[in-house]
Amino acid sequence: DGGITQSPKYLFRKEGQNVTLSCEQNLNHDAMYWYRQDPGQGLRLIYYSQIVNDFQKGDIAEGYSVSREKKESFPLTVTSAQKNPTAFYLCASSIAPTGGQETQYFGPGTRLLVL
Amino acid sequence: GENVEQHPSTLSVQEGDSAVIKCTYSDSASNYFPWYKQELGKRPQLIIDIRSNVGEKKDQRIAVTLNKTAKHFSLHITETQPEDSAVYFCAASGSNYQLIWGAGTKLIIKP
Numbered sequence: 001d002g003g004i005t006q007s008p009k010y011l012f013r014k015e016g017q018n019v020t021l022s023c024e025q026n027l028n029h030d031a032m033y034w035y036r037q038d039p040g041q042g043l044r045l046i047y048y049s050q051i052v053n054d055f056q057k058g059d060i061a062e063g064y065s066v067s068r069e070k071k072e073s074f075p076l077t078v079t080s081a082q083k084n085p086t087a088f089y090l091c092a093s094s095i096a097p098t099g100g101q102e103t104q105y106f107g108p109g110t111r112l113l114v115l
Numbered sequence: 116g117e118n119v120e121q122h123p124s125t126l127s128v129q130e131g132d133s134a135v136i137k138c139t140y141s142d143s144a145s146n147y148f149p150w151y152k153q154e155l156g157k158r159p160q161l162i163i164d165i166r167s168n169v170g171e172k173k174d175q176r177i178a179v180t181l182n183k184t185a186k187h188f189s190l191h192i193t194e195t196q197p198e199d200s201a202v203y204f205c206a207a208s209g210s211n212y213q214l215i216w217g218a219g220t221k222l223i224i225k226p
Contacts, residue, residue, distance in 0.1 A: 031212070041218070041219075042204060042216050042217065042218045042219050043159070043204065043216045044216075045213060048213065050212065056211065058213070090158060090159070101146075101147040101208035101209075101212055101213075101214060102147075103149060103161055103164060104149075104161075104214060105161070106158040106159050106160070107158060108157070108158050109157075109158055
């Protein structure tokens with residue numbers, strides 16, 4: 001998991017502002033994922049991508065957007081439509097899940113706070 | 116829908132004793148079951164996983180058992196140590212190559 005980086009570590013958002021969280025991996029993984037974790041809670045899937053230029057909504061995609069223009073990068077934008085964005089955001093990646101699910105490796109996370 | 120139930124939500128054990136965390140899944144097609152450990156403020160890290168063609172897997176003090184008929188799997192930690200204190204998450208493979216996550220168990224090791 002040391003091959004997945006997220007930036008920034010902390011991010012502050014003003015009301016009405018869009019912010020973008022970075023996720024980069026050098027593991028040559030095909031699949032990438034974004035999760036949201038609220039304090040004391042589990043992981044909820046926002047978006048995932050199994051291949052470049054393709055991505056699917058997870059359970060809580062509303063108010064978020066992603067792009068996958070490069071294999072190693074999967075940025076997440078938190079839009080102003082997301083009214084309660086304060087949370088810990090985790091990016092993960094795995095090798096192509098061809099025969100079934102594969103192990104997901106996580107980045108260190110970005111903590112988003114609203115001013 | 117697909118879901119994974121994890122119990123207990125909090126588990127407190129004496130140092131040196133064993134800890135067991137149980138998960139039940141709903142999708143009979145699930146074939147991959149990882150366990151992650153998350154320390155406070157850190158990323159989840161894989162500690163052990165098991166696939167459906169295996170009933171049990173061990174790695175030093177950690178073991179996972181799988182009962183496909185009953186659709187449940189368990190994490191066993193023996194000889195617990197203070198550094199085992201963390202939140203543990205189970206997961207099961209779901210449709211569209213996603214993981215379905217349990218809600219987590221906070222493990223407290225009492226000295």
